[in-house]
Amino acid sequence: MTLPFRVTDDGTPSGSPGGSPPGSPRGSATLPPQPRSGPPTPRTSAGAAGAAGATGMAPVRPAAPPTPVAVTKAPKPSPAMRVRPPMPPPRPTAFMTTTTTTTTTTTTTTTTPPLTPALAGRLARPDTRLEPWRAMANPSTGLVQAHYVQQRRQEIITGHRPRIEPALLRIDEFLRKNAPSQWPAGTTIPRAELLRVYYEIERNLQAAELTINLTCDAWFKHENTYDTYTQMYERGIQNGTMVLKSDRLNPAVTRAAIDDRMMFPEPAQAPAHRGLHPGRPSIEGLRAQMSTGGLVSDGAGAYNAANPHFNPHTKQIFLGLNYGRRPHGSAPNYGRSYLIAKDSVKPKCLYFAGDTFLHQTDPAHAGTHQAAYENLASILGHEFDFGDVLSMLREHIFRSCYNAEVLGDTDEIDVGFCKSLVLEAHFYGEFRFSEHAKALVISPRDLVKRVKTGDEPEWSTVVENARKFTQKHGLQLYQM
Numbered sequence: 001m002t003l004p005f006r007v008t009d010d011g012t013p014s015g016s017p018g019g020s021p022p023g024s025p026r027g028s029a030t031l032p033p034q035p036r037s038g039p040p041t042p043r044t045s046a047g048a049a050g051a052a053g054a055t056g057m058a059p060v061r062p063a064a065p066p067t068p069v070a071v072t073k074a075p076k077p078s079p080a081m082r083v084r085p086p087m088p089p090p091r092p093t094a095f096m097t098t099t100t101t102t103t104t105t106t107t108t109t110t111t112t113p114p115l116t117p118a119l120a121g122r123l124a125r126p127d128t129r130l131e132p133w134r135a136m137a138n139p140s141t142g143l144v145q146a147h148y149v150q151q152r153r154q155e156i157i158t159g160h161r162p163r164i165e166p167a168l169l170r171i172d173e174f175l176r177k178n179a180p181s182q183w184p185a186g187t188t189i190p191r192a193e194l195l196r197v198y199y200e201i202e203r204n205l206q207a208a209e210l211t212i213n214l215t216c217d218a219w220f221k222h223e224n225t226y227d228t229y230t231q232m233y234e235r236g237i238q239n240g241t242m243v244l245k246s247d248r249l250n251p252a253v254t255r256a257a258i259d260d261r262m263m264f265p266e267p268a269q270a271p272a273h274r275g276l277h278p279g280r281p282s283i284e285g286l287r288a289q290m291s292t293g294g295l296v297s298d299g300a301g302a303y304n305a306a307n308p309h310f311n312p313h314t315k316q317i318f319l320g321l322n323y324g325r326r327p328h329g330s331a332p333n334y335g336r337s338y339l340i341a342k343d344s345v346k347p348k349c350l351y352f353a354g355d356t357f358l359h360q361t362d363p364a365h366a367g368t369h370q371a372a373y374e375n376l377a378s379i380l381g382h383e384f385d386f387g388d389v390l391s392m393l394r395e396h397i398f399r400s401c402y403n404a405e406v407l408g409d410t411d412e413i414d415v416g417f418c419k420s421l422v423l424e425a426h427f428y429g430e431f432r433f434s435e436h437a438k439a440l441v442i443s444p445r446d447l448v449k450r451v452k453t454g455d456e457p458e459w460s461t462v463v464e465n466a467r468k469f470t471q472k473h474g475l476q477l478y479q480m
Helices: 046-055 117-124 141-158 160-178 191-207 252-263 283-290 343-348 356-361 363-369 373-381 389-401 415-421 459-473
Strands: 096-101 106-111 209-214 295-297 303-305 317-322 337-341 349-353 370-372 423-427 437-442 476-479
Touching: 141 283, 141 349, 141 370, 141 373, 160 191, 160 373, 160 389, 191 373, 191 389, 252 295, 252 303, 252 356, 337 343, 343 349, 343 373, 343 423, 349 373, 356 415, 370 373, 373 389, 389 415, 437 459, 459 476
Parallel strands: 437 476
Antiparallel strands: 096 106, 209 317, 209 337, 295 303, 317 423, 337 437, 349 370, 349 423
């Protein structure tokens, strides 16, 4: 393994050519020879030595040269040579085992530190922060819904680009119709201008309130103690089995068939994924829990799901996007009062152009009319196979989200237009009032009924019960 260079004190990289040779400590020096004391000793050559020997005199031994004394300083370790101090040994804790191995025996000892009074007291007391175990109802419901929304959103967003072009064509038609002086016939509207209008409309759609319309006299005739909003499939559960009945606005057989078409359009297949996705269910696995498989009559005016594995809790909750800022919410035909969802709910929804009941005659393309929060304006380019329903919705979206008009209630235009002018949203998950709603708007017009039953609540009773409800869940209360 090659270690990175580190710069030493003299600016030379350690381990690189040009530094001090290995084994040569920096800072060592050799002093010059020191002079001897006394008179100098004459040098004696080899001839002189021989002559002295011939005369019987001992030869003069030449003096040995002085031994150089090396004065060596302690080497200063470079950054690359510095040794990290050893880590302190771990503190012994309870149930810690220390093993010592020798050539002959292996000794194992267990060291347990003494308990201090404070620690002993903490261990003796139960931890009140831990909640007791409790069983969860329908533990797989949330996972099934999350996987479904994730896969549908991927399919919708993947096909977003091809849907922009039809939407730009509709914007081109609208600008030429409503601004002929600016864009006369024969002129070409720049693509940049069409995209500017497209994204302006999309921002206004995303900023619109998401509402659930209701009748306040039914909700607050008595004190409302519920914490969550339930859809019709959940409300039909009796003794663990779904028993679905029709009501004034939702025929059971039609409602179940359309919901299955919307959720699983044909052909339904998951988008291609890269890499491994363990635990991700297939479309068929999701369908097994989320589709009713059709309804079977029980002979008493109610219906059961043909699919024995159907989980009623996995179905969607219906909301509406109030793009026109209508005074009584997005769908006043369901009631003049309404809840306003928090903005955090919007990105989690799937959106439809028009009421999904209108798609019962167009089953082949039912799923193609969905849009995600990120590409809401692509709804302008959707095409239906039934009349000019969508053209009316486009006209109202242009008027409100581009011309900044405040539109009137849809049922005041024509009751039959309510389904055509709604921009429906489907939320998959538990809708808790305290977590997913931010305001409640009640209207005394809910108390005006065509047929009087004699047990209608007083308006003061509705207001008092609505006030208790909003105080309990932390909502704002308004009257329209």
